[in-house]
Amino acid sequence: MQTFIGSNYWLTTVSMPQGTPGDLPKRADVAVIGAGFTGLSAARSLAKRGANVVVLESHSIGWGASSRNGGMVLTGLKLSPETLASRYGMELTRRMYAASLASIDVVEQIVREENIGCDFSRCGHLEVACKPSHFDSYARSVETIAKEFNHQLRIVPRAQLSDEIGSSIYFGGIVDETSTGLNPTQYVTGLATAAIKAGANLYENARVEQITPETQNGNHGFEIHTSRGNIFATNVLVATSGYTSAATPALRKKIIPIGSFIITTEQLPDDLARELNPRNRMIYDSKHYLYYYRLTPDNRMLFGGRAAFFPETKNTIRRSAEILRRGMVQVFPQLRETKVAYAWGGTLDFCFDTMPHAGHADGIYYALGYAGHGVAMATYLGAKSAEEIAGEKVENPFSEIPFPGAPLGLYNGRPWFLPFAGAYYKVLDWIS
Numbered sequence: 001m002q003t004f005i006g007s008n009y010w011l012t013t014v015s016m017p018q019g020t021p022g023d024l025p026k027r028a029d030v031a032v033i034g035a036g037f038t039g040l041s042a043a044r045s046l047a048k049r050g051a052n053v054v055v056l057e058s059h060s061i062g063w064g065a066s067s068r069n070g071g072m073v074l075t076g077l078k079l080s081p082e083t084l085a086s087r088y089g090m091e092l093t094r095r096m097y098a099a100s101l102a103s104i105d106v107v108e109q110i111v112r113e114e115n116i117g118c119d120f121s122r123c124g125h126l127e128v129a130c131k132p133s134h135f136d137s138y139a140r141s142v143e144t145i146a147k148e149f150n151h152q153l154r155i156v157p158r159a160q161l162s163d164e165i166g167s168s169i170y171f172g173g174i175v176d177e178t179s180t181g182l183n184p185t186q187y188v189t190g191l192a193t194a195a196i197k198a199g200a201n202l203y204e205n206a207r208v209e210q211i212t213p214e215t216q217n218g219n220h221g222f223e224i225h226t227s228r229g230n231i232f233a234t235n236v237l238v239a240t241s242g243y244t245s246a247a248t249p250a251l252r253k254k255i256i257p258i259g260s261f262i263i264t265t266e267q268l269p270d271d272l273a274r275e276l277n278p279r280n281r282m283i284y285d286s287k288h289y290l291y292y293y294r295l296t297p298d299n300r301m302l303f304g305g306r307a308a309f310f311p312e313t314k315n316t317i318r319r320s321a322e323i324l325r326r327g328m329v330q331v332f333p334q335l336r337e338t339k340v341a342y343a344w345g346g347t348l349d350f351c352f353d354t355m356p357h358a359g360h361a362d363g364i365y366y367a368l369g370y371a372g373h374g375v376a377m378a379t380y381l382g383a384k385s386a387e388e389i390a391g392e393k394v395e396n397p398f399s400e401i402p403f404p405g406a407p408l409g410l411y412n413g414r415p416w417f418l419p420f421a422g423a424y425y426k427v428l429d430w431i432s
């Protein structure tokens with residue numbers, strides 16, 4: 001069997017909706033830049049409130065990370081509760097953790113309301129410890145999360161880990177039954193269909209090149225220059241995640257685009273699939289340079305990681321596919337003879353503080369910085385941004401934290417330091 005390098009397995013499970021045909025309109029109440037979870041969730045919410053919304057997308061609907069990810073809908077944030085509490089205080093951390101739980105409920109509600117067939121299932125997640133010291137730290141995390149956030153996780157000692165995973169390389173784990181799995185490409189397709197049904201217009205191949213403040217007929221707003229012509233909008237929401245470009249230069253300097261890669265095997269026999277992942281969990285390990293993996297609904301092992309730090313090109317995908325295959329066989333020697341059928345990559349959006357950010361600057365709204373935890377949070381912050389644009393009072397702890405740029409301003413949007421960061425995290429995994 002041939003491996004389709006650069007070919008995304010999830011895309012074989014959908015047919016994407018078409019964008020709006022014809023020319024861009026001259027005006028809109030809100031222009032949303034980017035047709036992923038953030039932009040489409042915002043467009044759906046705004047259109048349901050009666051706003052005239054256009055979504056401007058450089059490529060096609062769902063082209064970015066939203067169709068390329070692992071489909072793991074996870075509780076919590078990228079940073080640990082301990083790190084969050086020491087940085088922001090426990091009160092704000094409580095609200096952030098609550099938002100992470102609420103974000104999964106929001107996805108569930110949209111899936112039910114819009115009848116989106118995307119194999120949404122509350123199957124839970126399993127974090128596995130790569131070292132005894134990682135396992136030792138789990139007890140404190142579980143205690144903090146129970147005490148401060150009233151959310152129960154379960155520790156799985158090494159002796160019981162075979163109930164959860166068909167691998168013997170780990171030192172124990174934590175299970176969170178609230179987390180969820182879905183098919184991300186079917187989900188983003190469903191969101192797009194829902195936004196269109198609510199009245200939003202989605203323009204593909206409409207790359208935003210520049211945004212300038214403008215007043216028309218006494219209305220303050222923005223002239224948006226795109227590859228398909230110009231449009232005036234009263235409000236703008238930037239939802240461009242790891243693909244943030246020179247069209248929004250200030251935001252670009254705050255986002256580090258980092259590659260993440262996935263391989264997917266041929267279909268596995270039922271009994272082998274159950275042996276590897278008996279409870280169908282969403283699984284990730286405890287390293288900085290982590291692996292994440294799950295079964296697809298048709299029994300393929302989907303295995304991902306930050307195998308190369310640079311975003312996706314034919315070369316980074318090919319190299320990553322080899323690294324990930326070796327990693328997969330280390331975790332599951334049972335897959336030594338199994339063929340890899342698909343390999344692809346996508347770009348994550350890391351901010352310098354590894355936090356999501358949703359707010360506005362110079363009159364332009366933004367929601368981004370999901371750091372690989374974006375399926376639910378992007379949906380949630382897209383909806384929150386919509387509520388804020390609509391003038392509603394919004395609970396959004398992520399708008400209350402500072403949004404830092406690079407230390408000493410040493411970054412213009414081109415991440416020259418990625419090889420050093422990659423090496424740093426490898427060393428950290430080795431010593432910690």
Ligand SMILES: Cc1cc2nc3c(=O)[nH]c(=O)nc-3n(C[C@H](O)[C@H](O)[C@H](O)COP(=O)(O)OP(=O)(O)OC[C@H]3O[C@@H](n4cnc5c(N)ncnc54)[C@H](O)[C@@H]3O)c2cc1C
Nearest residue numbers: 034036037038058064065066069070072208241346374375
């Ligand atoms: C390989 C991989 C695996 C992942 N796995 C998981 C996971 O299992 N669980 C999880 O929670 N998260 C995961 N993530 C993260 C998650 O996919 C993202 O956080 C989420 O999809 C972000 O959605 P978004 O709508 O903000 O951005 P995107 O989906 O990236 O959409 C941004 C869009 O903006 C468009 N755009 C950019 N610039 C312009 C412009 N100038 N004009 C017009 N359009 C523009 C792009 O073309 C793109 O389509 C993963 C990401 C990757 C890459």
